[in-house]
Amino acid sequence: MKYLPLLLLIFQPALLFSQQRPLITERAETVKKNILLFDIGMEFLQDAVFAFSGLEGDLTRIGVVGVRFGAADNVEIQILGTIQNILSIKNRYDAPNTPNLDFSGNSTSDFGDFTMATKVLLKEEGNGWPALGTRFGFQMPNASNQNGLSNDETNFFSSFLLQKQFGRLQFFTELGLVVLGDPVSPGAQDDLFTYGFALMHSLNDQINLVVDAYGRVGAGGIGTEEQTRLRLGTQIKAAGLYWDVALLLGFRHTDPSSGLIVGVSKAFQLPFFGN
Template sequence: MKRLFGPRALACGASLSVFCLSCVFGQQRPLVTESAETVAEHHLRIELGAEILRDAVFPLSGLAGDLTRFGVFGLRFGIGPAAEIQVQGVAQDYLSIEDRLPAPHSSLLDVSGNSTTDFGDLVLGAKVRFVQERENRPAIAFRFAVELPNASNESGLGNDETNAYGGFLVSKTIGRAKVAGNLGVAILGDPLDAASQDDLFTFGLSGVYAASPRLNLVAEAYGRTGPGGIGTEEQTRLRAGLQTKAGGFYWDAGVFAGFRTTDPSWGLVFGVSREFRFD
């Protein structure tokens, strides 16, 4: 089901053109790689979007098809001058089933038609910046997050495992550009062995270039690598797109490309963000 050209090639080309650049206004979407900067104290940033992903594969359940994610949301609240708490998730995942493959948990499926839906897993996290950016040094932060098993085995979209993530974040402004890098570890519950876990390294490198006061060009490569198994596979993914400010909102749109056999092959992402101050 993988495609070698077309939308994937477009994403690669867009990425290479802005790979080492980053943003002027502080917006996270549509990037996954986290900046070391935090939301301002007493500020709440609300993010909402959708994703359309082609050729998604769920090796644990054996389901494969096109995945649409409605209500991809994020809440970020600044609890101090250099700390924020985060809540992220997906209101509804919808998989249009194109194939059913032999898989360890296929017998657990409660899916009778050609589609399945479920809530996405909820992620609770916190970010603390302990080095502030200066002219001659980058900002450095640490992020920790826990992923809860909201998506179920029965829908074929989850694995009923709780996962933990921790990593260091670095970001630096260079003129009209900003580069961010992430390096950490993912501790993933093994869905095939209740007494086991899979530990993988996580990585991300992003850039956003301020093309104008209201327009940023963005790109990133991110994923995880290590001895993953079924349900905890390695990932190598890329996003490229834009951010713009209009009407008091931050709007974003981009393309997605996956390079592992278990990654979606390509897709589209879009959304909106807004920040509020609470005194």
């Protein structure tokens, strides 16, 4: 019985704020109607691999932005992307995209690819049932393969979302499919299964601890490899903003070995939209 106070503290009901960063696994709940959630951050990733271009090094992602708008009571519109990617090159090797590379020196940079998505809450959590939702969208080839940081392909994805709260603990699950354009074989595609399992623990009304395991598995190829990654971090509500910091660990040879992620989010009420 000596652990009873600890269990009561962990499972005590708490209001968890709806910040998405630094999680990759999406929650089933959507941003409230007429609310715009804007976030921006930076990522410092060690030993990033761009197999299609034959580049390896340390990747800095500046301006990792997200815009999430509550278009209806159960519909969220998302625009996600990176303003600038900078790779400090440690190693180069021959790869399918090597003849197309057009830069000099030991670094390369480019605009990041942007994603447009829609999330729909199908069922709210209640009566012992979890919240259920779906998410679908596409990633645009905004970056050029001449800089080596993009496959220059359009990718499509869809996923099923599940969310359940147990007092101060909240669980998120995302299972889906991504259709990746094969950069090596024109007109071909690689279909991979995507997954994400996240846990959030609310210490109090200002601080959450988060862990997120996510990736993709399947018959990928060069530039569309499998991924297995883990994020460990915290969310902090202070000064009217939502701050986040997380560590990243990669478990496959084409994943970054480690990384640091920082960011901030702000929710805005948009009064000029109708009720």
